[in-house]
Amino acid sequence: MHDPEAALRAHQLPITAQRLAVLREVSQQPHATADVIAEGVRQKIGSITRQSVYNVLNVLTEKGLIRRIQPADSAARYEDRVGDNHHHLVCRSCGHTEDVNCAVGHAPCLKAHSHHGFKIDEAEVIYWGLCPRCQKKRSA
Amino acid sequence: MHDPEAALRAHQLPITAQRLAVLREVSQQPHATADVIAEGVRQKIGSITRQSVYNVLNVLTEKGLIRRIQPADSAARYEDRVGDNHHHLVCRSCGHTEDVNCAVGHAPCLKAHSHHGFKIDEAEVIYWGLCPRCQKKRSA
DNA sequence: ATAAACTTTTTGACAATGTCAAAAATAAAT
DNA sequence: ATTTATTTTTGACATTGTCAAAAAGTTTAT
Known part of the structure; x- marks a missing residue:
């Protein structure tokens, strides 16, 4: 993901620190679960709530910016290789x-x-x- | 499943009312979830605990008598078409x-x-x- | 720049699906 | 029949995720 900010704008999503950080984290750690992403984001921007991670992941998935995969016996995982x-x-x-x-x-x-x-x-x-x-x- | 009792014996599993009923239910309702199976079993043998349904489904799955499938956004489903x-x-x-x-x-x-x-x-x-x-x- | 309108984030409770461990009940083997 | 081993029940708990309302932030229009 070269420009997360542009990506958000392209999908008419207001830009927030949380969204940028989650997007970067998904990009850097493909196939990570929500809580792994949450931890990664916290190390970069200080804090984020569990709920926000889910909010962001859900909206990014709906817009097609990221993809959710849900293998058996695992929490959902996310990746930015889409399309x-x-x-x-x-x-x-x-x-x-x-x-x-x-x-x-x-x-x-x-x-x-x-x-x-x-x-x-x-x-x-x-x-x-x-x-x-x-x-x-x-x-x- | 023509003979659930023989099937259990063939796999060296002690025969219990709960196991027979779960096995029959999986056979009659392919792709049902654990709680749907629990409900079906209750209508036939009166009662069974949630935990026992899980116990039985787990042991039957391990022994290869039934198969578990876990599609995204759904609880696990079970079927007796194996092999x-x-x-x-x-x-x-x-x-x-x-x-x-x-x-x-x-x-x-x-x-x-x-x-x-x-x-x-x-x-x-x-x-x-x-x-x-x-x-x-x-x-x- | 500022204010209004809208969206997002946070907070805290809650739901669904499973698992763990110990006690009670049941099946199998002698 | 009795013993032994296994299973079922009981009740607590973990994980993953959602819902709703209040607080905070972003964007749009003046």
Whole structure:
């Protein structure tokens, strides 16, 4: 995110210290959870309430400035890589998350044959496994 | 599930009224959440505690008798269709969930090129959209 | 610059979904 | 039948997130 201030303006969102800080934090720590973001922001601007973090994350998500992902057994995570069609690799043990470029192509990358009369708008893919660190821990 | 009792025995699980009832309920109401299952069980055997429902669902999931799915913005759901490689279609509006046969083939159905040193064991796919009912509601 | 109008942030309570630990009840094995 | 092991219940608690009203801040218009 090169210019958080411009990004907010582009979406007609009033500029506040909290919004700038949250936006920067999401950018610097992709896939962080709300409370990790809160901690990061506090170290930079002194303080922010839990509720404000949620407010900001929600409004940024609605406007499409950031993206929310919610893997099983984890609080929601946020990233600022939006607009493309990538997926995620999640560690079953520690929750560590990485991006994976789409194996197929454009969104929705998997055709679901318009099953059951549903109108499908997204195919979400999560690859589950063990990250390198946790593989080592197990074998130890 | 034709014979829940045999299924429990096959997995060396002591047979209890609660386990039989939960197993039957998951079978009859695929994709139900824990509290929906609890309600269903109560109508059949009179009473069961919230904790027992969780205990039973957890042990059945660990043993592979049932499968847990956890779509975003929903409590965990359970199904007794296990061992094959199918995915899910989830309604963004009401949470209604249906099975979708895998578009590709065998599990894990998508190769993730062993990215980033992860050891991948599953590719989970969720198709997001609107179910027929909710499509109608919107246009009304 | 200033004031008015609007939005955001804070504060504090609350809801939903799960888990933990110890006591009571039940099933299985001898 | 009795013992042993497991399960169920009971009640407290943790986490993640939301709701509503008051306080503080930002933007717009004068």
